[in-house]
Amino acid sequence: MHLLKHFVFLAVSGAVAIAGVQSATLDTIIIGGGFSGLSAAKTLAAAGNSYLVIEARNRTGGRVENAQLPGGGYTEVGGEFFGPTQDHALNLAKELGVDLYETYNKGDNVWYLNGHRGRSNAGGLFGSVVPDIDPISLAQVVTVQYALDKMAKSINVAEPWKSAKAAEWDKMTFGAWLDERWLSKDGRAVMDAATTSIFSAEPFQLSLLYTVAYIASAGNAKNPGTFERLTSTGGGAQMYRVVGGTEILATKLADKLGHQNIALSSPVQTVEKKSDGEYSVVLRNGTAFTSKTVVVAMSPPVAGLINYDPPLPSQRTELCKLMVMGSIGKAIATYKEPFWRKAGFSGQAVSDSGTTRATFDQSL
Template sequence: MRLSIPLAVAVLTRLASSHGRTDQVDVAIVGAGLSGLSAAKELSAVGKSILVLEARDRVGGRILDVKLPNGGVVETGAAFIGPSQDRVLALAAELQLETFPTYNSGENVLWQDGERVTYPTEGPTGNIPPISESSLMQLAEAQARLNAMAQEIDVNAPWNHPQAVELDSTTFDSWLDGATPLEEARFLFDVATTSIFSAEPRELSLLYVVAYIASAGNSTTPGTLERLTSTAGGAQERRIKGGMQQLAVKLAERLGKKRIALNAPVRRVERRGDSYQVTADGITIKARHVVIAMSPPLAARIVYRPQLPAQRDQLTQRLPMGSIGKAIAIYNQPFWRADGLTGQVVSDSGVVRSAFDISPEDGSYGALMGFIEADQMRKLDDKSEQEIQLRVTNDFVNYFGTNAWNPIGWVIQRWDNEEFSRGGPVAFGPPGVLTQYAPALTRPFEGIHFAGTESAPYWTGYLDGAIRSGERVAKEILDAF
């Protein structure tokens, strides 16, 4: 049985739109993810009239919590926050949302060449996979080289790096061929790549990867690859009690139902004199400024008059979404904890090659979340949920033993098939894109402004980056009034 009741359903009646209306506001905001809602928060705080137009029947964008029949909640979208993610941590505190540590006690599972071994998360050999010494040395050297390159990046303009063209014309795959020729070192980098980007190394520009690493920090904390991949001290360190989507739901409730229209996909943005006419299904908005708070490829589906600059349009044609899904198995209890396991996995085979324990803090039931990413997700986009469940169960049995055979329920989320997402967690940069087109990510066009986590200098691809982008466009607009 699939367990999937959107948590936001309870607030939809309070945020429901009244279609067939025409409004006039200072700013129309397209998209009710954290980037759009953050822009709305900043603008409304200084008295600007706003309306947020959201295509879905809920707020949150690529954050989606699902309520289980037992009263629990699991995150099928963004699920973790961590150190140096200042803006999302500040928002959680402002909304009085409590965080708790991601379960990280015991040993992780390494599945390699059909065999399972475990290794501790703490201690003198903590969080180091049990691979050969030569492979570990190669892994460490490659990681150090990437971090060193990241230190040289201007996070606001990676394309200004002296070797930007060379780095941007190199795939991450070809760089890894030279940096990690040993099979064990390479496999760990491959898993890290798909886990971070939901894309294969061959799809990514080396410049994009290095810039993404550089973004994993803040103005005082340099980004590192370790911060992207780690649980303790990294991007997966903490969770929010009751689910991550509360960030969006509570922020939307503060804005009020009159400022948010759901089920309102925007079709056209047209200049009319000194304002814009924004046309959504059943709603027409007139606004002095427009915020496009969407991923670039989806933003390209809107008709703009006058046309956007060619560089912006070319950019949106070249930034694909990653391919990602989550398969979450629900158990009566987190049995792997009794076996001394964290629930975290690194694997070289199967459809799930990384996994996490996303059970509630009190461990009152078990929830194993398996990431299905990149090539593995694309193979399953058109398969039945029953087939996905079977294949994920086989993986979980390999990783956690025969107790994994009997989940009491499932939640399957395929972001590739979501009409208003078409993948995730981020639109990534293939070779040649950053150096030629990336300045258009943030450059406004007349009264149209572009937000979204892809445009953030810090924590690109994360909730923190989404919030930063919304705050940036709000400042742009206020400076223009």
């Protein structure tokens, strides 16, 4: 019997005055201190532009955050994995002197599928993707993934909406596309489980264009994006973790940018374009900053909470109102030792039902 030492559950959904900045006109104000906002600041700093990053929370990093465990050590309550084709993230880690280590990926993965429990080797066919299912269902899953990978090759990764079939694919949900494949019960369960693990959303909540574009973006200049790359651990998007936790990347980048250029605990109320063409960014506490340009580095639903004067184009406003972000809960259980390894398991499990849909070994 193995004693559960600690259990941490986290639900994930998504006023400062800077001396000398309020009275000056900056080149750019960046709203949002996640990796998008910090990366924009890094680019501006390299070009010699003046800027201010404004973040509503009391920390940088956005959807990456470390948490201290009650018994000592840390865990990541947000994003935690890197893949070998995620060049920008890998280069940033190298630039900041942050080390990576490989996610434990030895032994068998466990699948709970349509009421049955199975196991498959973590280093076998498709790695984390396909369980030990009947040959017909397996062939269907392989065929569907091949079709998705082929579609992804036609995507303009930088501007997916300009791809040849963008309009056609954006009219259909990924779930509807899967319906047309006439998968077996097990085959469909595999695709549904893989989709929720990747996107934190059900297939019917995703447009086909978004799904295919996301697959395409899993590659780099030398390797095309594939569905398998998104779902796999070894050689895939879950291959690496950050020594010290992913939030350390944001912390070190913020240190490099200089905290005098970052305003935390500063929710923005209004962005107003003035008659002289400059912008006034007003915080909820009334503090105002002026800049020549503004970068809104936030998800559409959160960006839509800001008042814009003049208003954003109607299509953009509707996007902010109607787009729904993926929603997932994350729980961390700690034990004295990773006992599953001695039993021949990787610690990775995926289920098509129940509260827990996916697990990983977070041990250092």
